[in-house]
Amino acid sequence: MCVNNVEKRGIKTWLSNTLREMKDRNRDFDLVPHKKRHKREWVNWNYDSEIYAFGKRLNEDLSQDELKKIFIDQSYVDEEEKRKKDLGLENVGVTLLSNSELSNKGDSIMKSFTQSYLRFFLPRVPEECISSISHNLCSNQTLSHIGGYIGCKDLIMSPLIDPTEEMIANSVKSLIAVLDETKGSKQCEKFIIDIILPYLHDKDLLAIWDPVDPENKVRKILQNDGLPDFEPRLMRETGRNTIFSCYIVGLYVNKNLIGYGPGETIQVAQEMAAYDALRRFFNLTVSGVRFKFGPAAHNLDYKSKQEANFSIRDWKLSYFTQNTNPVESPRKVAVSM
Amino acid sequence: MRGKYKLPNHYIHPKYCDLWSFGNESVQLNGHIENAPYQGFGRYVCQLQRVTLKFCKWGIGSKGTRDYIETELVDYCRTNPGVVVYLKPRRHKAPVMVCEYLNGSYHWMALHGMSSEHIKLWVDFHTKRSGEPIRKFVKDVRTAWPSIQGAWNPFLNTPSEINVTPLPNEERGKHIPLKISATEQLLRMQAEGKLQNILFGNDE
Incomplete structure (x- = not known):
């Protein structure tokens, strides 16, 4: 008879190895990530408290109902109506109102105010540039960036987990419209100055505008002033016919320098010089803005600036300089080169 | 293998990937100051939006947290109405604080055994933060302009006397070596009387 049959007890090697492997995988590299959930699905979420804190954070005393209606997106309204329809409960309960109307109103308020603000601080800049910067400020990309930093992102009512840029921008616009309706235009303007307009700080405004064909624009301005066309001249050059070539072209009017710029070809350098001339005409230099x-x-006279600035077609140097030769002043800037 | 966890090659110890502590020198983040675009211009907006305090109603490790909630929390909420505070009593669990910021980041922090005063200091610290990870600043200032002087070119800051100098100019065109050549060094030593005869010496 065989007596070598000994009962083995405890955790088997294969089991311990498997468990260890499972734990390792769970630990790091093979881990399946958790399903993404919206903040409202978590335990620590109270919409009323969040809305209250939103108003207090921005230091605006708006009521709960006013604040709640700026976050109701159209997609949420559609979703709710569809759900009611599926349940057969049409025309029952409260009908939700989306923020699309408010956001349209806020958009027009913001555009008109940002334009008059820009005209106040940039009197020499033509209207094309003003409207371009204002359009950039009111774009979905900019407003969603700002809206994220005031806490709009989690509060938006929408079936999506991550609200789109347009939804966040719409909530910021409708907040402005609600401020205008309830607290008056003064408070609304203060909000725009404090929260929206600092986005322009330290930005290159000429780069935001990005004018096409700058040479023709300079030519047009000189024509308006009754001055002769500019004369491009090669100021310096180095490394001709190499990949390190650099040319500096200056634009001269009546032997006065109006702008200069470097470039790897003469053509590019002339274009850069035209950009430089525009920058000096419109006072869009680093120290000019x-x-x-x-x-x-807060208390500056923006209402006096509701009329549009001069367009490029009518823009004249003689409107802004009292010298008999208006192009003379930029030359002094260029001497240190 | 036995008795040891097998760690993947790219495993980083939590001590070294925690962006909130200043960390080991080899893994410190460095960069520029970052904040919300409006901060520092108009009105101040507190960047801390949510604090969750998890604690036990019975455990001794949560004693300080309980004291903080009883004595300090209401005053904190009055002074900071823009921060939402949630309390989560959890039986026989260690006390924990989670701070969430407007930029989407959050900070998890253990409060085990901390006194009420200690917790107050930490909560105030997180209230004043921007939510960005702690960085070693490479510069004190930050600007969005690519360059104040404009893009560099070989003629930047050229002296204005060049405008009236006829070129080619021998003075300007001279080669300036980065290091002094060996010949030049010997000539200078000879001029100063320091040059020695290496083989026989100067005494001979």
């Missing part, structure tokens, strides 16, 4: 933000900017 001086916005005010915060309390210093």
Whole structure:
């Protein structure tokens, strides 16, 4: 008879190895990530408290109902109506109103105010540039960036987990419209100055505008002033016929320098010189743009600037300089080169 | 293998991937100051949006957290109405604080055994933060302009006397070596009387 049959007890090697392997995988590299959930699905979420904190955070005393209606997106309204229809409960209960109307109103308020703000601080800049910067400020990309930083993102009522840029931008616009309706235009303007307009701080406004064909624009301005066409001249050059070539072209009017710029070809350098000339005409240099933000900017006379600035077609140097030769002043800037 | 966890090659110890502590020197983040675009211009907006305190009603490790909630929390909520505070009593669990910021980041922090005063200091610390990870600043200032002087070119800051100098100019065209050549070094040593005869010496 065989007596070598000994009962083995405890955890088998294969089991311990398998468990260890499972734990390792769970630990790091093979881990299946959790399903993404919206913040409202978590335990620590109270919509009323969040809405209250949103108003307090921005230091605006708006009522709960006013604040709630700016976050109701059209997609949420459609979803709710569809759900009611499926249940056969049409025309029952409260009908939701989306923020699309408010956001349209806020958009027009913001556009008109940002334009008059820009005209106040940039009197020499033509209207094309003003409207371009204003359009950039009111774009979905900019407003969604700002809206994320005031806490709109989690509060938006929509079936999506991550709200789109347009939804966040719409909520910011409708917040402005609600401020205008309830607290008056003054408070609304203060909000725009404090929260929206600082986005322009330290930005290159000429780059935002991005004018096409700058040479023709300079030519047009000189024509308006009754001055002769500019004369491009090669100021310096190095490394001709190499990949390191650099040309500096200056634009001269009546032997006065109006702008210069470097480039790898003469053509590019001339275009850069035209950009430089426009920058000096419109005072869009680093030291030329001086916005005010915060309390210093609250009580300025923006209403006087509701009329449009001169368009490029009518823009004249003689409107802004009292010298007999208006092109003379930029030359002094260029001397240090 | 036995008795040891098998760690993948790219495993980083939590001590070194925690962006909130200043960390080991080899893994410190460095960069520029970052904040919300409006911050510092108009009105101040607190970047902390949500605090969740998890604690036990019975455990001794949560004693300080309980004291904080009883004595300090209401005052904190009055002074900071823009921060939503949630309390989650959890039986026989360690006390924990989770701070969530407007930029989407959050910070998990253990409060085990901390006193009420200690917790107050930490909560105030997180209230004043921007939510960005702690960085070693490479510069004190930050600007969105690519370059104040414009893109560099070989003629930047050229002296203005070049405008009236006829070129080619021998003075300007001279080669300036980065290091002094060996010949030049010997000539200078000879001029100063320091040059020695290496083989026989100067005494001979």
